[in-house]
Structure formats: C-alpha cells, structure tokens
Amino acid sequence: MSNRWIQPGDNVDITNERKKCTFDIEKMSAFIHGGEDKLQRRREILEYVKSNKSLGDPQPIEFMTRNERVENASRKIVEMTNNTDQIDGSDFFGEGMYYQALTMGRDLHAMSLHYVMFIPTLQGQTDDEQLDHWLSLAIARAIVGTYAQTELGHGTNLSKLETTAHYDPKTEEFVLNSPTITAAKWWPGALGKSSNYAVVVAQLYTQGECKGPHPFIVQLREMDTHKPLKGITLGDIGPKLGINGSDNGFLLFDHVRIPRRHMLMRYSKVLPDGTYIKPQHSKLGYGTMVFVRSIMIKDQASQLGAASTIAIRYASVRRQGEIIPNSGEVQILDYQTQQYRLFPQLARAFAFLFAAYEIRDLYMKVTEQLTHGNTELLPEIHALSSGLKSVVSWDTAQGIEQCRLACGGHGYSQASAFPEIYGYAVGGCTYEGENIVMLQQVARFLMKAAEEVKKGSANLAEICAYIGRKGEQHSRFTSVDSYRDEDIVSDLEYVARQQVFRAYEKLRKAQQQANSETAWNSCSVELCKTSRWHVRLYLVKNFLAKVSTAPSDLRAVLHDVARLYAFDIITSSSGNFYENGYMREDQMNEIREGVYKCLHRIRPNAVSLVDSWDYDDRELKSVLGRRDGNVYPALLEWAKQSPLNKTEVLPTFDKYLGPMMREAKSKL
Numbered sequence: 001m002s003n004r005w006i007q008p009g010d011n012v013d014i015t016n017e018r019k020k021c022t023f024d025i026e027k028m029s030a031f032i033h034g035g036e037d038k039l040q041r042r043r044e045i046l047e048y049v050k051s052n053k054s055l056g057d058p059q060p061i062e063f064m065t066r067n068e069r070v071e072n073a074s075r076k077i078v079e080m081t082n083n084t085d086q087i088d089g090s091d092f093f094g095e096g097m098y099y100q101a102l103t104m105g106r107d108l109h110a111m112s113l114h115y116v117m118f119i120p121t122l123q124g125q126t127d128d129e130q131l132d133h134w135l136s137l138a139i140a141r142a143i144v145g146t147y148a149q150t151e152l153g154h155g156t157n158l159s160k161l162e163t164t165a166h167y168d169p170k171t172e173e174f175v176l177n178s179p180t181i182t183a184a185k186w187w188p189g190a191l192g193k194s195s196n197y198a199v200v201v202a203q204l205y206t207q208g209e210c211k212g213p214h215p216f217i218v219q220l221r222e223m224d225t226h227k228p229l230k231g232i233t234l235g236d237i238g239p240k241l242g243i244n245g246s247d248n249g250f251l252l253f254d255h256v257r258i259p260r261r262h263m264l265m266r267y268s269k270v271l272p273d274g275t276y277i278k279p280q281h282s283k284l285g286y287g288t289m290v291f292v293r294s295i296m297i298k299d300q301a302s303q304l305g306a307a308s309t310i311a312i313r314y315a316s317v318r319r320q321g322e323i324i325p326n327s328g329e330v331q332i333l334d335y336q337t338q339q340y341r342l343f344p345q346l347a348r349a350f351a352f353l354f355a356a357y358e359i360r361d362l363y364m365k366v367t368e369q370l371t372h373g374n375t376e377l378l379p380e381i382h383a384l385s386s387g388l389k390s391v392v393s394w395d396t397a398q399g400i401e402q403c404r405l406a407c408g409g410h411g412y413s414q415a416s417a418f419p420e421i422y423g424y425a426v427g428g429c430t431y432e433g434e435n436i437v438m439l440q441q442v443a444r445f446l447m448k449a450a451e452e453v454k455k456g457s458a459n460l461a462e463i464c465a466y467i468g469r470k471g472e473q474h475s476r477f478t479s480v481d482s483y484r485d486e487d488i489v490s491d492l493e494y495v496a497r498q499q500v501f502r503a504y505e506k507l508r509k510a511q512q513q514a515n516s517e518t519a520w521n522s523c524s525v526e527l528c529k530t531s532r533w534h535v536r537l538y539l540v541k542n543f544l545a546k547v548s549t550a551p552s553d554l555r556a557v558l559h560d561v562a563r564l565y566a567f568d569i570i571t572s573s574s575g576n577f578y579e580n581g582y583m584r585e586d587q588m589n590e591i592r593e594g595v596y597k598c599l600h601r602i603r604p605n606a607v608s609l610v611d612s613w614d615y616d617d618r619e620l621k622s623v624l625g626r627r628d629g630n631v632y633p634a635l636l637e638w639a640k641q642s643p644l645n646k647t648e649v650l651p652t653f654d655k656y657l658g659p660m661m662r663e664a665k666s667k668l
C-alpha cells in the first residue's frame with residue numbers, strides 16, 4: 001500500500017513504523033474526517049494556507065512578547081478573513097474550524113469571539129429586522145464583536161449577574177449600568193482592545209420589574225478612532241495560562257443609553273411602552289452557549305488527537321534503555337507502560353471526535369425544530385452538550401498532560417507544543433460553564449428520568465432509555481474474545497443505572513430532611529458521578545456503533561481502539577462493577593488482560609493511526625511531533641531562535657554575574 005506519510009530523508013525508525021501499517025491510511029483519514037470529499041477539501045485548504053506567506057508567523061510565537069503575539073495574531077486574522085472565499089463559510093464545524101486552526105493556531109486572536117459567539121448570537125437571538133441590520137455588518141467585518149456575559153463577581157450563576165439594563169419608555173432606550181465593581185464584565189475574548197461591539201448580557205428591568213438576564217447589542221468604541229465611548233471603561237485583563245494572542249477584557253458601564261431595538265428580540269421582547277413579552281421557553285436566550293458547547297467537543301478532540309500524535313511519533317523515534325540487555329536501546333514506544341499511557345489517549349480522541357459528529361447533527365436538528373417553534377429537544381441537547389463538554393474537556397486536559405509526561409524532558413519545552421495545547425484546551429473545563437456545574441445540569445435531567453421510571457412511565461428519551469431497563473443481574477462476560485459490543489454496553493449500562501438510582505435514593509432521602517437545594521448540595525458529589533457515567537456510557541456506545549459503520553477493512557483496527565477505550569474505563573473503575581456481585585474478580589482480571597492485548601495489537605499501527613488524523617506540521621506546531629521524525633536537529637534549530645541567543649554575552653553578565661564571579665575570585 002502506498003503511504004503518503006513516508007518521504008525521503010525521514011527518520012528511519014518512524015519510516016519503519018509506517019511500513020508496518022496494516023490498513024489503508026487514506027481510507028482511515030477519510031473515515032475520520034467524514035468522507036473523501038471532506039479530506040480532499042482539507043488538503044486544498046492546507047495548500048492554500050501554506051502558499052499564502054502572509055498567513056505564517058515570522059518566528060515561533062513562543063519567542064514573541066505578548067504585544068507581538070497580539071499584533072501578529074491581528075495581522076493574520078485580517079489576512080485570513082480577507083480570504084474566506086477559500087473555504088465554504090457555511091461549514092463552520094469542518095472547513096471554518098480547520099482553516100482557523102491552521103492559520104491562527106491555539107493562541108486565539110482579535111476575532112475568535114466574533115466568529116464563535118457574536119455572529120452565532122446575532123443569528124440565534126435577533127428578530128428578522130435586527131438580523132438584516134446587524135448580520136451583514138458583522139459578516140462584512142465592518143464591526144467586530146464579542147460576547148460579554150461573565151462578570152468579576154459572577155460567571156456560573158447567571159441569575160445573579162449585576163449589570164443592569166433599565167428600560168426608559170420616555171426615550172425608548174435602555175440604560176446600561178455596572179452598579180458595583182463586581183458587575184464589571186470580565187473575561188470576554190477580544191473585549192479589552194480589539195472589539196468595537198459586544199453582545200452584553202444584562203438584567204432587564206422594565207415597568208419596575210426585573211425580568212432576568214437578556215442579551216443586548218452595544219457599541220463600545222467609536223468607529224473611526226476606536227476610543228471607548230462615553231460612559232464605557234474597557235481594558236485587557238492581563239496574561240493567562242494560555243490564549244495570550246487574545247485580549248480577554250473587562251468592561252464597566254456608567255449609565256450608557258442604547259436604543260430599545262438594541263435588545264435582541266427573537267424570543268423575549270420589550271414593547272415601546274415597556275410591556276415585556278416573555279419567550280416561549282425560558283432558556284432560549286442561552287442558545288449561543290449550547291452552540292459553543294456543541295462545537296467544543298470537536299475542538300477538544302482535535303487537541304487530544306494532536307497531543308497523542310506528537311507523543312506517539314516522538315515515542316517511535318526516541319530510543320532510551322534496553323529491554324533485553326546488550327541488544328541495543330529500544331524505541332520508548334516498545335515499553336508497555338508507554339503504550340498504556342498513550343494509546344488510551346488516542347482512543348479517547350477517537351471517541352470524542354465521533355461524539356462530536358453526533359452532537360453536531362443533534363444541534364442542527366434542534367435548530368431546525370426551533371425555526372418551527374418546537375422546543376421539545378432543548379432539554380436533551382442541553383444535557384448532552386453540557387455532559388460531553390464536561391467529561392471531554394476534563395479527559396482531554398488530563399490526556400494532554402499524560403502525553404507531555406510521556407515525552408520526558410523535551411515534553412516540558414515549549415518546542416513540544418504541549419504547554420500551548422494544554423493552556424488552550426484546559427480553558428474548556430471552565431469556559432461555557434464550569435464543568436462541575438454543567439455536570440449538575442446533566443444530573444437534573446437524569447434525576448427526572450429516574451423519577452419517571454419510579455412512577456412506572458416508559459416514556460424516556462432514547463439517550464436515557466437504559467435507566468428504565470431492567471438489565472442483567474450478572475455480567476455476561478466469559479472471555480475477552482467472546483466479549484461482544486452489546487455485552488460491553490450492557491455492563492456499562494448496569495453501572496450507570498446503579499449510579500443513577502443510588503444518587504436518586506440519596507437525594508430523595510435528603511429531600512425528606514432538608515429543603516430541595518440543601519438536599520441537592522448534600523448529594524452533589526454522587527450526582528456528578530451519575531452524570532459522568534451517563535456520558536461515558538454514551539461515548540462508548542457511540543464509538544462502537546460508529547466502528548460498525550466503518551469500511552470493513554478498517555473495522556479490525558478501529559475495534560481494537562474502541563475496545564481499549566471501553567476496557568480502560570471498566571478496569572479503572574473496577575469497584576463499580578463488583579457491586580452486588582455483578583462482576584467477579586476473575587472476569588475483571590480477564591478484561592485487564594484485554595487491555596494489554598489491545599495495546600499489543602495497536603502497537604504496530606500506532607504511528608499510522610495518528611497519521612490518519614491528517615495533522616500537518618503546520619497545525620501541530622511541534623518539534624517533537626514532526627512528520628519526518630527528525631526531532632534532534634530540529635530541536636537545535638528551534639533553540640537557536642531564542643532571543644537570548646541573539647548575542648553571545650548578555651548584558652546581565654556585565655551587570656550581575658560577572659562582578660559577582662570577579663569579586664568571589666578576588667577573595668579566594
């Protein structure tokens with residue numbers, strides 16, 4: 001089989017790995033990316049980005065100051081969006097995200113929020129007239145916007161946001177105000193210096209009543225001078241763990257007046273006389289968050305896939321230590337411990353990517369239904385996107401860190417790209433709703449389902465139908481080889497169901513002794529566990545189902561990966577499976593052996609599996625993860641670019657170290 005990943009001059013070890021591959025990589029890449037046409041488009045976009053020199057960085061961004069990073073990112077995002085004719089703009093999830101990942105990397109930029117939240121909010125929250133007015137301005141980039149919701153004092157608990165929007169019927173205006181310091185908007189991406197507009201979420205007051213948080217479109221800066229408008233205080237919040245190409249900002253209002261029609265009125269409305277029209281569903285205004293939680297799953301999967309690619313490629317070229325004395329140093333990928341550390345991360349990346357396709361489809365279905373006023377699926381998409389967002393971002397962050405550690409000292413260098421990948425991805429545990437809080441949203445959904453089951457109703461959504469099933473009393477497992485996909489799912493369903501009812505019973509008892517909120521808090525650890533099991537079950541089920549749709553010659557290798565994903569979950573929580581004698585120790589020991597078998601079977605295909613994800617060096621941005629495996633000369637070249645190496649002797653020598661040494665020597 002031809003292999004486009006092998007080229008002359010490549011490292012011998014990585015080439016030999018590629019020669020061992022047992023499947024068609026191009027076919028696998030097409031399966032991973034949704035079809036041959038999608039793969040072809042990726043390649044075209046890549047070629048374009050590589051051919052346009054203005055889309056490149058003059059030096060690795062790791063060697064730039066923060067100001068240089070912000071400037072470089074602004075330059076590139078303008079160039080990138082000058083050329084959006086290179087992509088199908090309607091395919092945000094596919095072409096849009098890929099184009100921006102290739103061009104902008106992981107440091108984000110002046111327009112991240114413009115594309116990820118500002119435009120989607122205009123699309124989702126405006127009425128037709130408002131859409132006509134604002135969307136074209138935003139798409140043409142005549143205005144650059146962000147999404148300003150979180151405040152210094154509140155992010156999670158939206159009902160307590162402090163920014164106010166008082167309606168004044170005399171002038172038909174809203175008055176925006178930040179009554180306290182803690183009301184300052186804090187965190188919005190590109191708010192500090194770049195955006196001149198924002199969707200601002202504020203407590204709406206009309207006719208003397210507070211109607212809760214609502215979105216308003218607000219001009220922040222003068223169009224020509226870009227100076228903050230009267231009554232508006234703005235700035236950058238300073239450097240962060242990651243995304244330092246973005247000027248996340250703060251914003252305070254001092255009685256700023258905006259026209260009534262700047263309230264986004266697709267769902268809620270305020271009439272000229274101040275009459276409030278409430279939305280058909282109280283949480284329709286939260287739609288943009290649901291959108292971002294949905295697209296985050298793919299983004300997170302890509303980050304974990306990238307980290308796995310870097311670590312697995314590097315482990316194939318790094319030789320350290322011997323397994324058999326005097327027979328030469330081995331590739332570190334041959335150590336079982338290394339495989340045990342890395343292959344489950346790759347398996348997770350696959351599981352998350354396949355789930356991302358499902359949530360995208362569900363999101364599109366819900367959006368379509370909403371256009372007909374049907375809100376039936378809102379609770380389901382809210383629960384699934386919140387749950388996936390929480391589990392996926394957590395596992396991704398932990399997985400990236402494992403990949404980093406697996407690369408030894410070089411993993412600690414920014415040349416590896418791990419610090420950047422981690423700094424970027426781990427933000428996902430917090431933004432769009434802190435993970436623990438979002439898990440509790442899932443738990444609400446599950447507790448309602450448990451209540452239904454207790455009441456004898458069989459009317460459960462497919463996603464939680466397992467809660468109503470009786471299920472087996474004992475695992476059907478007899479041997480790894482005869483362990484069918486449906487047996488794996490049935491075992492996970494058992495544990496997930498047990499956990500649902502454990503939490504449900506605990507909650508019911510607690511509610512008899514305390515008010516409902518206190519009772520909830522006293523059960524919240526168990527409730528979060530319930531949500532995690534529900535999501536893991538979903539991920540395994542979906543992964544196995546997806547494998548069964550793969551071209552037949554890809555199924556064996558994908559099945560190994562999917563089983564590793566499932567076995568890893570089962571064996572790392574063995575206690576849950578022993579409960580009530582559901583599984584025996586000998587069965588668990590066999591599944592543990594199944595993990596090792598999977599590692600062994602995946603080993604020869606490991607490099608090719610990561611090649612199949614089709615990351616170009618341009619996207620990975622990692623010296624360790626280079627396609628050609630020529631890591632050592634590239635590390636030396638990378639280090640030479642350090643600004644500290646511009647001069648042989650630093651001024652600090654004459655100022656501090658030189659005098660110190662000279663003085664010490666003179667005293668000897």
Ligand SMILES: CC/C=C\C/C=C\C/C=C\C/C=C\C/C=C\C/C=C\C=C\C(=O)SCCNC(=O)CCNC(=O)[C@H](O)C(C)(C)COP(=O)(O)OP(=O)(O)OC[C@H]1O[C@@H](n2cnc3c(N)ncnc32)[C@H](O)[C@@H]1OP(=O)(O)O
Pocket residue numbers: 092096097100112115116147149150155156157158159189283284286287289290295296299378379382430431432433434437441444445
């Ligand atoms: C050309 C292309 C160019 C560029 C492409 C660029 C990039 C693409 C690449 C990648 C994108 C990925 C990432 C981008 C990177 C960085 C992102 C940066 C941005 C981050 C932004 C933000 O963080 S914005 C702020 C987000 N904030 C939150 O998420 C707040 C979390 N809190 C809440 O959501 C709510 O407060 C709450 C849900 C916790 C509680 O709500 P509340 O109203 O207070 O609660 P209750 O009154 O108690 O009601 C609860 C009931 O409501 C139901 N509910 C809640 N939410 C929803 C919902 N959304 N939909 C449906 N139902 C909902 C809930 O289930 C309860 O129902 P019950 O029936 O149980 O009562």
Ligand SMILES: Cc1cc2nc3c(=O)[nH]c(=O)nc-3n(C[C@H](O)[C@H](O)[C@H](O)COP(=O)(O)OP(=O)(O)OC[C@H]3O[C@@H](n4cnc5c(N)ncnc54)[C@H](O)[C@@H]3O)c2cc1C
Pocket residue numbers: 113147148149150153154155156157186187188189243248427430431432433434435436437
């Ligand atoms: C990189 C990044 C980009 C961001 N971009 C934006 C943006 O563009 N626009 C924007 O508006 N915001 C943005 N944010 C803000 C982000 O949405 C919030 O930080 C996030 O929603 C969490 O809210 P918080 O900071 O108030 O955390 P908190 O809610 O204060 O959480 C702190 C701790 O308290 C716990 N906690 C809070 N409430 C509960 C509860 N009910 N039950 C149990 N535990 C609880 C949490 O689990 C957590 O451990 C961004 C944040 C980051 C990190």
